[in-house]
Amino acid sequence: MTFKLHCFGESGNSYKAALALQLSGLDWEPVFVDFFGGAARTDEYRALNPMGEAPLLQDGDHCISQSGVIQQYITDKTGKFGGEGDDKYEVLRWVLWDNHKLSSMCGMTRFLMNFLPEDKRPQEVIGFNQGRLKAAYAVLDSHLEGRDWIVGDGITNADLSCCGYLYYPEPFGFDRADWPNIDRWLTNISDQPGWKAPYDLMPGSPADRA
């Protein structure tokens, strides 16, 4: 049975799930959600996911949404990326932190700065978010001092969650050069066999809409 991941290239939350599938060795294929064309708001898609969000994982008739839940599902299927023993709490801690402080802010700020028309971009909001993001990068960079991975001795869902938006080329106030520990850690992840950048792993990119 091939897992189907409903996703689109621009979505860092989709990327978290796609990357977990890709590195897990499970058999999977992406299904393009034309998010910018309104596909996630159709009745057909809402029947699969009432929240109208991507990513969405289909395992036969079973539909799972929220990237962190898809990651946990992959962990339960494969035994990978969940951390050893009590590390599972640390993994969940960073997945929640990422949702609360990092990816939610990166995703929104990147959207406002790149995918809204120039005259619709709320500059005060963008500036405020970038301040919040700087504090989040500092927490992550400081934690990664002397560490190869966020939790324990290998890659976990903590890494696969927190990296979700950090490989994208569009500007949103993040520069790897400013954060040496994050930079090194992102290379550790991209050195994993099978790793691909977001627009190479999932269908759809800003180039398609240019």
Add this chain to the structure above:
Amino acid sequence: MTFKLHCFGESGNSYKAALALQLSGLDWEPVFVDFFGGAARTDEYRALNPMGEAPLLQDGDHCISQSGVIQQYITDKTGKFGGEGDDKYEVLRWVLWDNHKLSSMCGMTRFLMNFLPEDKRPQEVIGFNQGRLKAAYAVLDSHLEGRDWIVGDGITNADLSCCGYLYYPEPFGFDRADWPNIDRWLTNISDQPGWKAPYDLMPGSPADRA
């Protein structure tokens, strides 16, 4: 062994953990974190939680942070609030959604509107956040149509997470009267034996600083 929860009344994230402890029947006591007085930034507190956040649960020498992780820990200890079988994915889905879309936005917006000096409140950010929040309330209210609880037939961490900021009296753009399903569901939660409102369950409130 009594669990110690480092928390403060204004913190909706602390409330999520405190309410889970309170309704679980576990033996616990709150430890006041003087957040507005800078206590969470002290070396002593950072040694317990390098992220400098509340809540923090101490179980003997074991320290656990992030409200969603504390809730999972309580579930693992008691068997309560985790959902039955595959419902665990649905519970996690809503906990993540709450962190991503609801509580993070409520908490920030409430802080900006109530705990910053009046001349420091970024009005464009507040307005933008309230728009995002309205979309989140609509998702939750629509989901609760015909349901007593977010997942399954009883109270879970999904409820205990999503309700975190919704009992507070300070204005942040939420009025129970606007959302009848949310209103009914908040009453279902507050009808639970042992339930207390945030400022009754945890030490510290705006009144102390007035």
